[in-house]
Amino acid sequence: MPCIQSLLSKAKDKLATSSDSAALDAEVLMCHVLGKPRSYLRAWPEKTLNASEIDAYWQLIELRQQGQPVAYITGQKEFWSRDFIVTQDVLIPRPDTEILIELALTLIPEHQPAKIIDLGTGSGIIAITLAAERPLANIIATDQSVAALTCAKSNATRHETNNVSFINSNWFNQIPISQFDLIISNPPYIAEDDIHLQQGDLRFEPQSALRAKDQGLSDIKIIISEARNHLKIHGYLLIEHGYNQEQQMQKLFADFNYQQITTYQDYANQPRVTLGRWHG
Numbered sequence: 001m002p003c004i005q006s007l008l009s010k011a012k013d014k015l016a017t018s019s020d021s022a023a024l025d026a027e028v029l030m031c032h033v034l035g036k037p038r039s040y041l042r043a044w045p046e047k048t049l050n051a052s053e054i055d056a057y058w059q060l061i062e063l064r065q066q067g068q069p070v071a072y073i074t075g076q077k078e079f080w081s082r083d084f085i086v087t088q089d090v091l092i093p094r095p096d097t098e099i100l101i102e103l104a105l106t107l108i109p110e111h112q113p114a115k116i117i118d119l120g121t122g123s124g125i126i127a128i129t130l131a132a133e134r135p136l137a138n139i140i141a142t143d144q145s146v147a148a149l150t151c152a153k154s155n156a157t158r159h160e161t162n163n164v165s166f167i168n169s170n171w172f173n174q175i176p177i178s179q180f181d182l183i184i185s186n187p188p189y190i191a192e193d194d195i196h197l198q199q200g201d202l203r204f205e206p207q208s209a210l211r212a213k214d215q216g217l218s219d220i221k222i223i224i225s226e227a228r229n230h231l232k233i234h235g236y237l238l239i240e241h242g243y244n245q246e247q248q249m250q251k252l253f254a255d256f257n258y259q260q261i262t263t264y265q266d267y268a269n270q271p272r273v274t275l276g277r278w279h280g
């Protein structure tokens with residue numbers, strides 16, 4: 001029977017043409033089959049797998065060869081050091097979005113209550129991470145997709161979150177007029193004709209979570225405009241956006257009279273998040 005090391009090396013070769021992270025993908029899928037962490041692969045490279053494990057492994061490698069994202073195959077993805085359940089109804093969590101969390105944590109003091117809303121929560125990573133890091137905060141997570149909310153709710157259960165409530169809403173449509181300290185969102189922002197939508201993992205992700213009309217800005221415009229009715233005086237609006245949308249974001253925030261407008265870069269040094277403060 002082949003051992004872990006030889007299977008990994010064969011799988012890596014098989015994935016070389018279909019993935020730019022072939023070695024990592026081969027390892028993550030192996031861990032999924034074995035139900036072990038990655039450290040196990042290093043510790044036991046000579047360990048042999050039984051026939052059914054080998055079978056299961058090649059089936060997963062085959063799916064990956066066909067282009068399926070690893071997170072959809074394993075049904076999970078790590079974000080901010082927590083494992084989240086991921087279904088095909090939600091966007092796969094990206095490291096880029098961690099900058100949103102980092103900024104939100106600087107805005108929301110740890111030992112004070114705060115009201116936060118996460119618009120278009122998808123798998124729930126933003127709302128649930130903030131809920132865990134700020135236990136006194138009261139958080140609403142919305143999505144217009146019922147299937148996405150089901151996924152987000154299972155993540156809330158998994159992480160024993162009790163300070164997030166979920167509302168099925170198209171942006172602010174179902175949100176009672178109330179006042180938030182922070183409105184946060186990773187909305188769809190890719191232009192409809194962007195070629196990236198035809199490439200890699202994006203082909204498999206829900207298009208409604210990725211693309212927006214008006215060069216990717218249509219949903220962002222709704223959020224920036226309507227957030228004014230839902231923010232407290234001195235509340236914050238924090239939005240993730242495309243690396244090429246910094247200027248338009250700055251202009252939109254300014255046109256709608258936000259103050260202290262600042263764009264921040266993600267870990268790949270791309271402009272990724274714009275923050276504005278509402279002074280009424």
Ligand code: GLN
Nearest residue numbers: 186187188189190209210
């Ligand atoms: N950052 C993602 C990408 O470019 C898109 C996420 C989104 O549209 N909100 O792949």
